[in-house]
Amino acid sequence: MAFTFSINNTFSSLADGWYQFKEALKAGGWAVTQTGDGVTYSSVSDLITTATVMNNTRAWFVLTQPVVDGYQKFICIQPGTSKYQVRVKLSWTGFNTGSPSGTVVPSAADEKVILGSGSDATPTYEDFLNSSFNLIRSNIIIGDAASKYAFFWMCNRITTGGFGSLFMIDRVTDAHALDIDPYVYFMHGSSSYPSTLNSISGNIITNTTGSTSRFWCWVRKGYSDQVFTKCFMNYFNQGIGIANNYFVGLLGTNPYDGNDTLLPALVFVGGQLNASSLLTSLSMYKGQLVNAQLNGVTRVALDTGTSKLKVYNGPLVFPWNGTDPTV
Amino acid sequence: MTYFYNTLKPTTFQEAVFAFKETLKLAGWSITSSGTGTSGTYNATGDNIVTATNLGVRAWFVAAHPTLDGYQRYLCYQMDTSSNSGGARIKMAWAPYSSGSPSANTVPGSADEQVLIGSGTDASPTTATFFAATVSLNNVFISCGNAAEKYSFYLLSHNNVTAPSIDYVNTVFFMQYLNNANALDIDPYVYHALTNATLSNSSNVFGSNGGSPMKGWYKKGLTGAAFTTYPVVFYGGDGAVAMLSDIGTNPFDGSVPLFPLMVGRSNTTNNGIKGIVRDISISLTPRGNLTTLSVGSARDKIFFGKNYVINHSGDKVAI
Numbered sequence: 001m002a003f004t005f006s007i008n009n010t011f012s013s014l015a016d017g018w019y020q021f022k023e024a025l026k027a028g029g030w031a032v033t034q035t036g037d038g039v040t041y042s043s044v045s046d047l048i049t050t051a052t053v054m055n056n057t058r059a060w061f062v063l064t065q066p067v068v069d070g071y072q073k074f075i076c077i078q079p080g081t082s083k084y085q086v087r088v089k090l091s092w093t094g095f096n097t098g099s100p101s102g103t104v105v106p107s108a109a110d111e112k113v114i115l116g117s118g119s120d121a122t123p124t125y126e127d128f129l130n131s132s133f134n135l136i137r138s139n140i141i142i143g144d145a146a147s148k149y150a151f152f153w154m155c156n157r158i159t160t161g162g163f164g165s166l167f168m169i170d171r172v173t174d175a176h177a178l179d180i181d182p183y184v185y186f187m188h189g190s191s192s193y194p195s196t197l198n199s200i201s202g203n204i205i206t207n208t209t210g211s212t213s214r215f216w217c218w219v220r221k222g223y224s225d226q227v228f229t230k231c232f233m234n235y236f237n238q239g240i241g242i243a244n245n246y247f248v249g250l251l252g253t254n255p256y257d258g259n260d261t262l263l264p265a266l267v268f269v270g271g272q273l274n275a276s277s278l279l280t281s282l283s284m285y286k287g288q289l290v291n292a293q294l295n296g297v298t299r300v301a302l303d304t305g306t307s308k309l310k311v312y313n314g315p316l317v318f319p320w321n322g323t324d325p326t327v
Numbered sequence: 328m329t330y331f332y333n334t335l336k337p338t339t340f341q342e343a344v345f346a347f348k349e350t351l352k353l354a355g356w357s358i359t360s361s362g363t364g365t366s367g368t369y370n371a372t373g374d375n376i377v378t379a380t381n382l383g384v385r386a387w388f389v390a391a392h393p394t395l396d397g398y399q400r401y402l403c404y405q406m407d408t409s410s411n412s413g414g415a416r417i418k419m420a421w422a423p424y425s426s427g428s429p430s431a432n433t434v435p436g437s438a439d440e441q442v443l444i445g446s447g448t449d450a451s452p453t454t455a456t457f458f459a460a461t462v463s464l465n466n467v468f469i470s471c472g473n474a475a476e477k478y479s480f481y482l483l484s485h486n487n488v489t490a491p492s493i494d495y496v497n498t499v500f501f502m503q504y505l506n507n508a509n510a511l512d513i514d515p516y517v518y519h520a521l522t523n524a525t526l527s528n529s530s531n532v533f534g535s536n537g538g539s540p541m542k543g544w545y546k547k548g549l550t551g552a553a554f555t556t557y558p559v560v561f562y563g564g565d566g567a568v569a570m571l572s573d574i575g576t577n578p579f580d581g582s583v584p585l586f587p588l589m590v591g592r593s594n595t596t597n598n599g600i601k602g603i604v605r606d607i608s609i610s611l612t613p614r615g616n617l618t619t620l621s622v623g624s625a626r627d628k629i630f631f632g633k634n635y636v637i638n639h640s641g642d643k644v645a646i
């Protein structure tokens with residue numbers, strides 16, 4: 001398992017941020033298979049060759065994951081006019097329908113919108129990046145084939161380090177052998193950093209109703225009753241009925257060697273923590289994230305500890321490359 | 328890897344305790360001293376409790392497992408101070424019971440002993456309710472592993488009056504080995520002994536609000552060592568809710584999802600993960616007590632406290 005790191009980056013514009021993200025994923029093995037540069041549509045190639053092109057109104061691109069265990073994922077990204085907002089769709093069959101053009105994204109039979117709303121023809125965008133490009137520090141980590149092409153795009157507030165935006169796809173272990181999409185998907189940000197991601201109890205990773213969770217996954221994908229639904233992260237409660245008595249961020253260092261304890265990130269769907277309207281009939285344990293973990297000790301954003309092989313950001317810990325991050 | 332089992336519906340409390348002692352011996356434990364109770368006899372080096380009826384008022388025995396990974400553990404079990412009642416006073420020690428003034432009805436002392444249940448002193452013990460007060464209400468399940476199983480044992484007694492719901496477990500008593508403990512942890516075990524007063528369901532088998540959790544050593548042998556409570560680490564969100572009932576079965580195959588039963592302390596003193604109880608899992612799909620599961624072999628797991636699953640003999644369970 002290896003990762004490609006595109007880290008410690010700043011942007012020359014918000015459009016440059018999207019351009020850098022696209023280029024980083026290409027360097028990590030993903031392909032850009034369709035684009036609209038705001039004027040022209042290409043069904044096969046990447047017309048967005050510069051950040052300037054990306055800055056065109058309603059420019060968009062589709063990223064395609066290499067085949068993993070027989071399946072692919074497709075991500076359609078269209079930043080809004082102001083570029084700190086975005087509309088993002090996922091597909092598992094490919095964006096091969098609709099009426100794509102230089103400004104209109106294609107459709108997919110199985111697409112799911114994870115950020116933004118509206119329609120392809122009349123999209124509505126949602127905040128993701130800080131509205132001031134010069135306040136953003138970008139770190140992108142992309143897994144190789146052995147890491148199942150998981151990726152993490154983390155944006156922090158420059159200088160202070162506060163956690164602001166996260167777009168990630170991670171694989172889970174422990175998934176059932178019949179689960180053909182053992183992944184979780186997360187995308188959330190803010191136009192002003194730090195965002196709620198910066199807090200352990202920011203109610204984005206987990207909350208008591210699940211209504212604000214930004215994690216998504218499939219339950220029984222490929223079956224007639226398949227559901228793409230919100231899921232949530234286990235926090236390891238100590239006792240029952242005790243508020244704020246969870247282990248994430250509060251466990252403390254190991255009493256024997258003083259090292260931080262990292263906790264497995266277990267993902268559940270449904271259960272009594274989720275609003276009943278989300279899902280009631282197919283509650284399940286989805287699996288354990290392969291690459292991201294939960295912290296047992298609260299650290300400032302972008303702390304890497306002594307090994308520098310992990311980086312803290314909010315309640316999560318991600319792979320890192322052994323160097324000191326630039327805040 | 329071998330477990331020794333004994334399941335019985337005792338007609339006296341002595342039968343249950345005697346069966347427990349004999350099961351420990353089958354698994355490799357030895358009785359290092361014993362007393363048959365008031366007006367009885369004292370054996371400073373062995374077991375003079377040869378039948379259940381030898382377990383008189385305040386009768387006692389000390390059981391020790393062979394040296395394992397460099398250490399031994401000593402269990403001191405004393406019968407009720409009243410005739411044929413289900414109370415007990417139980418101590419654990421990690422140094423031999425070689426002090427005090429042991430006699431037929433007085434247990435010995437140990438330098439590092441910890442009382443798991445009961446109170447008072449060795450000379451003037453106070454026993455606590457241990458089994459259900461009416462002996463016929465006890466369905467006793469005993470297990471003890473050999474060296475390969477780290478000599479882990481349990482004694483569970485389930486109430487059969489409330490059948491078929493059988494949601495009541497009277498007695499939970501065990502010493503259980505932990506996986507994933509720190510390499511410097513010389514006592515990777517948890518210990519638990521609870522009376523029948525509070526054990527109605529999953530919320531309090533291991534303590535609602537951490538009220539009656541398992542116990543274990545924090546940094547035994549090192550500076551700051553403490554014998555302390557180790558709550559179950561429940562699965563749940565960032566609020567005050569633990570998932571114990573709503574995850575359901577696996578949507579692909581209908582199996583009951585079992586998760587590691589981790590113990591640790593957070594947001595308090597002596598923080599840290601102690602380890603994962605090797606032979607007990609937590610199920611986020613509750614089942615009635617004594618429901619069996621077939622995981623590695625037929626009926627090799629059994630529910631207690633609705634949400635906990637422990638090793639089982641494979642026998643069909645009849646209440």
